[in-house]
Amino acid sequence: xxxxxxxxxxxxxxxxxxxxxxxxxxxxxxxxxxxxxxxxxxxxxxxxxxxxxxxxxxxxxxxxxxxxxxxxxxxxxxxxxxxxxxxxxxxxxxxxxxxxxxxxxxxxxxxxxxxxxxxxxxxxxxxxxxxxxxxxxxxxxxxxxxxxxxxxxxxxxxxxxxxxxxxxxxxxxxxxxxxxxxxxxxxxxxxxxxxxxxxxxxxxxxxxxxxxxxxxxxxxxxxxxxxxxxxxxxxxxxxxxxxxxxxxxxxxxxxxxxxxxxxxxxxxxxxxxxxxxxxxxxxxxxxxxxxxxxxxxxxxxxxxxxxxxxxxxxxxxxxxxxxxxxxxxxxxxxxxxxxxxxxxxxxxxxxxxxxxxxxxxxxxxxxxxxxxxxxxxxxxxxxxxxxxxxxxxxxxxxxxxxxxxxxxxxxxxxxxxxxxxxxxxxxxxxxxxxxxxxxxxxxxxxxxxxxxxxxxxxxxxxxxxxxxxxxxxxxxxxxxxxxxxxxxxxxxxxxxxxxxxxxxxxxxxxxxxxxxxxxxxxxxxxxxxxxx
Numbered sequence: 453x454x455x456x457x458x459x460x461x462x463x464x465x466x467x468x469x470x471x472x473x474x475x476x477x478x479x480x481x482x483x484x485x486x487x488x489x490x491x492x493x494x495x496x497x498x499x500x501x502x503x504x505x506x507x508x509x510x511x512x513x514x515x516x517x518x519x520x521x522x523x524x525x526x527x528x529x530x531x532x533x534x535x536x537x538x539x540x541x542x543x544x545x546x547x548x549x550x551x552x553x554x555x556x557x558x559x560x561x562x563x564x565x566x567x568x569x570x571x572x573x574x575x576x577x578x579x580x581x582x583x584x585x586x587x588x589x590x591x592x593x594x595x596x597x598x599x600x601x602x603x604x605x606x607x608x609x610x611x612x613x614x615x616x617x618x619x620x621x622x623x624x625x626x627x628x629x630x631x632x633x634x635x636x637x638x639x640x641x642x643x644x645x646x647x648x649x650x651x652x653x654x655x656x657x658x659x660x661x662x663x664x665x666x667x668x669x670x671x672x673x674x675x676x677x678x679x680x681x682x683x684x685x686x687x688x689x690x691x692x693x694x695x696x697x698x699x700x701x702x703x704x705x706x707x708x709x710x711x712x713x714x715x716x717x718x719x720x721x722x723x724x725x726x727x728x729x730x731x732x733x734x735x736x737x738x739x740x741x742x743x744x745x746x747x748x749x750x751x752x753x754x755x756x757x758x759x760x761x762x763x764x765x766x767x768x769x770x771x772x773x774x775x776x777x778x779x780x781x782x783x784x785x786x787x788x789x790x791x792x793x794x795x796x797x798x799x800x801x802x803x804x805x806x807x808x809x810x811x812x813x814x815x816x817x818x819x820x821x822x823x824x825x826x827x828x829x830x831x832x833x834x835x836x837x838x839x840x841x842x843x844x845x846x847x848x849x850x851x852x853x854x855x856x857x858x859x860x861x862x863x864x865x866x867x868x869x870x871x872x873x874x875x876x877x878x879x880x881x882x883x884x885x886x887x888x889x890x891x892x893x894x895x896x897x898x899x900x901x902x903x904x905x906x907x908x909x910x911x912x913x914x915x916x917x918x919x920x921x922x923x924x925x926x927x928x929x930x931x932x933x934x935x936x937x938x939x940x941x942x943x944x945x946x947x948x949x950x951x952x953x954x955x956x957x958x959x960x961x962x963x964x965x966x967x968x969x970x971x972x973x974x975x976x977x978x979x980x981x982x983x984x
Contacts, residue, residue: 473490484712499526537711541713543711550766554763557759564823570788581865583871584873588653589609590605610692613791622692624642632668641657641661663729690702700727703745718747720733760779761776778800793814809822827883828879833864849864857979858972858973863876874892875890916970918969918971919969921939922964923962924963926961937958947969948980
């Protein structure tokens with residue numbers, strides 16, 4: 453009888469452990485805090501069944517008498533484990549290992565903005581942010597009457613470089629358990645792709661449906677399928693991407709900790725084909741180049757903050773705070789050389805409205821570069837842009853950092869309450885008082901020219917070109933309320949200059965005059981940025 457009761461008790465505990473594991477999916481890994489919580493709950497189930505389960509009334513009373521002693525043993529064991537975890541984490545904390553914490557990410561500090569960041573090509577600027585992409589994706593889905601009742605659009609919208617196109621991609625998902633039952637045989641038949649430059653959105657239909665999805669159930673649920681294939685692996689934030697042939701994949705970073713749940717780092721990635729469930733694991737150095745988002749933005753920002761906080765020691769981070777810096781609130785993405793980069797500003801730990809520079813981080817390799825470009829903090833630039841049209845109550849998107857005429861410049865979209873882009877705003881990074889907004893219907897290049905001709909920008913002596921020209925003809929015109937001068941020199945090269953560049957010289961120029969000009973790049977019509 454006792455043996456039978458013991459077997460039944462063990463079966464109950466095992467059943468509880470399996471159900472709990474199936475529901476919570478902890479990685480069976482001593483570095484995972486969730487694993488200890490899982491163990492403690494299973495142990496609690498065992499204690500309860502051993503004290504109260506499957507015995508007659510008199511035995512229950514006897515067991516209850518022994519409860520304080522049994523509880524003391526259990527509590528002591530759990531407390532010992534918790535104390536050991538705390539001790540290990542304290543030893544591994546920044547208080548004793550500030551150097552290793554500051555080296556979580558390697559930041560290259562000697563970099564030139566104009567050398568590394570190419571002059572902006574507006575045909576490759578991702579003007580649409582995630583919110584605008586979501587609205588376009590939902591609109592496309594709403595036009596598919598045969599799908600909209602069965603599926604919904606995921607809010608992932610991963611920013612990627614797809615065959616030199618800057619796009620956001622997101623899967624569609626089963627719209628509930630019943631819809632999954634009705635459609636699980638053929639799976640999810642497509643994903644949404646939104647071009648971040650042009651705003652073109654489409655539903656890409658697949659020949660074979662995606663069956664391993666976050667919205668699927670039982671063993672086709674994405675998290676569950678991954679956990680049962682990799683029971684000891686700790687996973688990071690999962691993203692959805694497509695390869696160069698348009699095939700969908702789940703990109704699943706794998707994580708290691710120092711201590712227990714401390715100092716997270718990515719040590720590889722698992723790629724899962726959602727149509728078949730097949731997976732392949734890669735080390736960090738082996739990840740295919742078409743993958744763009746391995747490191748999450750939150751992890752990157754956390755590691756940069758540790759670099760800025762502890763690079764001169766733990767005590768310095770608390771007391772003198774000499775050279776202690778941190779990231780600004782918010783971030784955005786740039787796409788360069790077939791890779792996606794995270795951009796965020798760097799500011800001092802003291803509260804102010806200026807940056808000492810910014811960092812660019814490759815989201816696949818984690819290569820990080822710091823650029824010392826003092827200037828306006830992003831939200832100050834956003835407020836400056838919104839202030840230009842405060843009567844409209846437009847809301848600014850988070851800035852894109854671009855190289856415009858060899859000057860670091862913030863580019864923002866100003867949107868109305870419906871999320872529609874109404875204006876473009878350009879703000880000089882080094883002086884956020886220099887801001888020009890332009891109606892979006894005129895196009896981004898017209899907005900850029902309007903900014904260059906009206907922001908009273910001084911030329912950059914390190915990067916601008918100078919030459920002396922002899923004027924062959926000069927004419928003026930008023931465009932959008934601003935006066936421009938159009939000059940042709942004796943070599944038939946054309947130039948354009950705003951009256952704001954030099955109002956004491958431009959109005960009095962005549963044919964035959966010789967002037968020295970500064971400009972940033974050669975073009976069919978050269979924009980003059982300074983006249984001497």
